[in-house]
Structures are given as C-alpha cells and as structure tokens.
Amino acid sequence: MKTNLLKITALSIALGVALIACDKTNSTITSSDQLANAVIDNQTANEQSESAYELVDDATFLPFGGRNFRETADITGGGNGFFPMLGMGWNRPWKGKDANCATVTKTVTNNVITIVYDFTAVAGGVCGETPVGGKMTISMPVKPDSTFSGTLVRTVTYDNLKRDSLTINGTHTITTTLANGKATSSEKLAKMSILNSKSGKTITYTSTRSRVVDNKGTLSRNDDEYSVTGSTNGSSSDGTTFSSNITKALITKNSCSDAKGFPVSGTEEIVAADGTKKIVDYGDGTCDLKYTETTNGVTVEKERTRGKGGKGKK
Template sequence: MKMTVSFGRMAAALLIGTGLFLASCSKNNDEKTIVSAEQVAMTTASAESEAEGEIIFDDVFNNVMGVNATVGIGGTGEFQANQSDQPGTLQSTCFTLNFDFLAAPDTFPLKVTIDFGTTGCTGRDGRIRMGKIITVYTGPLIRPGSVAETSFEGYSVNGIKVEGQHRVENKSTSTQFTFETKVTNGKLTRPNGNTWTWNRTRTITQTDGWGTPWLASDDVFTIVGNGSGTVTIGDRTGTWTSTNVEPLVKRFNCRWIVKGKQAIQRNDGPEGIIDFGTGDCDNKATLTVNGVSREITLK
C-alpha cells in the first residue's frame, strides 16, 4: 500500500523512530543498523526538499514568464485565465502589479513587482501566497539574450518562506526555444523552523507548441540539470547533490511537473530517486530510498 506523506511528518517520524531504536539496542551490536536508519531518514528528507524546491521555483518561473506578452509569453502561472486543472475565473484582485521603468522613456530594463499582500492571497491553484516577487527584465524573454533576475520580499507559499535569487536567460537559437534557469542561495523555511537551502541550474527546452507562439497553454518543455542543497531538521543537517536521470516534463497547462526522474545523493547515505510520474497532471510523485518506495504529495 502506498503512503501519502508530507516532508515534515515523514522526516519527524523517521527521526523519532531512529531515536527509539537507539534506546532499545546495544551500541556494540546494532551501531551499523542505527546509522543506516538515520541515513535513510536524512536522504528521504533531502529528496523531499529537492522535490519541493523544484515545484516552488518552477512556480516562480511560471509567474515571471506569465506577467504579459511584453516581458514574457503571458498567461502562465497566476496569470493564466483558462487552465485545465484550475477551474474558475482568474482572481484578478488577489494580487497587484507595479511596473517601474528603470531607464525611462525606454521600456527596458523594467522592474515588475507582483504583490500578493500581507494577509494571504489564495490562487486558483489553491496555494496561499504572501509578499512580493520582484523581477528586473533586461528585455522581452522571448528574445535570445534577454535576462530576468528575481528576488523576494517577505514572500511565502503555503506558509513556506522563500528566499534567494532566481535567474532566467533566453538561450534560444534559430531552431530551438531554450531557457537557462538558476537558483542561487535559494532557501525555504517552514513555520516549524526546518530549512533547506538550494543551488541549481536547469536547461528548459521547448518540445511542443511551436506553432502557436502566443498561446502558452499548449507549450511543453523538458527540464534537465543538476544542483545541490542542505536540509536542516532540528539539530540534524544533511547535504545532497541532485542529478537528472530522465528529463523532467513541464506543461504550461498544468501547475505540476508531470514526468521525469531526479536522483538525490548524500555523501554519507543511500541514493534517493524522485519519480514525477508518467504524464498525468497531478501533485503526486514517488520517492524511492534504499529500495523502499513511498508516494509523496507535492505542495
């Protein structure tokens, strides 16, 4: 039977279970087993941190691209008016937009602030956002060479505080639409104080939707790349590196990554594999650590 768990509950249960096991066994006879249990717990927590970071910063990418057709392609993320997995009308009053022309009268560079307020803005995707996403565009992101650099001010998603820098650069050629995204000093903090930091680089390549350049809903992209991170749960800290096993698949008409696999390796622990599925638009993924698989729910 599959288990649906959250990052906090899984990690806490595993770590508490490890402590009880330590108290009931002799150190001389069972030390290797005890260390293995702790390693599995931290690898599991590291893998879930990677998955959650991927989803949250993918949401940032969607919103940076989605503001309008002047700075991006328009109509993605919170700006998508008609999304198959998000019924209802766009909540246009849930957030505000501010445009600051940094070299007026020139259009670019342009600073765009998406302000979700301080009391909580519930999007059509069910996520509650607060604070600001602040992006400076050097030019339209559909133009090769253009860059968008994003920072955050009091920003959170479902109570998870988001910090760091997010960068998008258009590296397209005449035959391929490609973006490079980077997260530098990314940091996510849960209300209970648990944190994870993240640095990663991804190459996002369009594989479908070329025939309708101004219609984002039919665009499909593959995502490949590597990264590294650190997760802290109470007084325990684990570091990891992530490597793409199978390209991740992102459809702009779905808010989740729908396919692909990412490997998570801790220096002193077993490898974890995150499997995002076979193409269905849902918030489920499978996490396998030390031969044991669990279904996890993405936030």
C-alpha cells in the same frame, strides 16, 4: 489563462509539501530518514522551479499583449512585431483576480523593466483566508522587436514572500537564448530558502537547470511540455546536506492538470549527507504523481502528496 496571484498561490501549494518534510519530530535522524527527507525536499525544489518559471513567464509577457518568451513571432495578426510591454499601452498593473491583495508597480529605466508585487501593506497580512507578506520583484531587459536573436535575462527575487505558513527568499535567474524563433533557457536558483513557520524548519538550496520548451506548434501554453536537466545542492529540512543530479531529462506537461509541475518521466540520483543514494524514476509519461525509488537494488513505488492543498491540487 491563470491569474498571476493564483500562480503565486500555486507556487505555495507546490511548496506546501515542505510542510510534510519540515514537520518531522524525530530527534534521531537515521540514514534512511536523511535519504527520504532529501527526496521530498528535492521534489519541493523542483516544483518551486517549475512554478517560478511559469509565473515569471506570465508576469513578464502574457499581460503585455498575450506573448511569452517561447516564441518571437508576432501572433496578433497584422501587428508590427513589437511587444507592448516596452512601456507603451500599459495602462494598469497586472494583479490577477484578487486585485486588492498586492500593490503591483512597473517601471522602465535605462531599458530595464522592473515589476514589483508588494504584499507588505495588505490589511491584516491576510489575502482572503491566506496569510501573505513580503515582496517579489521581476526585472528584465526591454524586449526588442520580433526579429531578435540572442540572449536575454530575467530575474525574480523573493524577499520574505509569504504564503500561508511558508516564507520564501532567494533569486531565480532565467537566461533565455532565442534562435530562429525558438527558446532555450538556462536557470539558476541561488540561495533559495523555504521557512515553515509552523515547524521553524527551513530548506535551503541552489539549483542550476537547463530548460527546453516544446510548444507543440500552438499559441496556447496549455499543451506546452518542458524538458529539464541540471543539479541541486542544499540543506534538507532535517538539517543535513543533500544533492541531486538529473540523469534523464525530467518532462513536465502543462496538460497534466492533476500533476501540474510534477515530472511525468525522467530520472534523478539523490545523494544524502552520508553518501547513500536513491534513483528516482518518474515513469513513462503518464499524468500522475507516482514515481519509484531504488536503493541498493531495491525498488519501492511512491506517490507524491502536496501539503494541505491535497494531491494534485493546483
């Protein structure tokens, strides 16, 4: 199981492609540039959502008995079906591998659990070789027993959360409906911003999404697949607006180690500020970073890169 700080780092790498989009120096932004930037920045928003979802799932469930929101069944064998993270047995905060990099606290008040990852006091503002800062706060209701069916809400708030040259702000709200042991989530990423300190440029966006998790009938998350639909509206790194709409569900696979969080199939329609459109097709399910863009009937093959972490770097 990946550690949470590694997952936060993975979130930065997923967002690292913003370096590509934000470092453009052209003083004149053409229609073609607007659309190209919109595609890249929209992919950044998609990957941020995938990384944030997995991070929140792990931070709120896996450290507290090895469970997560995708199942309500008791998986420990012989347990009573109650989740340890109700405030019982949490003898030390979950910090991941680099325990000294963040101050992690958990409180339970009025049946609400709050977990805070605080990097503001990290010595020199550097964790290992990576500049860090800010806070990430996760809140959620106390989990009822394993027979529960209904709706539960988890919220993660980024408060100047810094990784390398990127600083993230915004809120990701995950509303999960549990029925017959299965979970369906609706999500909203509100007033998200990703600032690149090297270029001084920012991507801002709001996204609404619906997610269905296929756990393949196993307890491991390594084979989970996510099916996501929804839309995004934002301001691209070039300062122009863009919108995207998922026209065929985007499928991501945890088993795709070289394309973690990147769609292996599905389509999106991307619209730039001037109304020009691209259809982005992510393929037939093959684990890669390849996709096609179709504009005015002309299709071009592309391949995603992921900032300084390199292609496929997790």
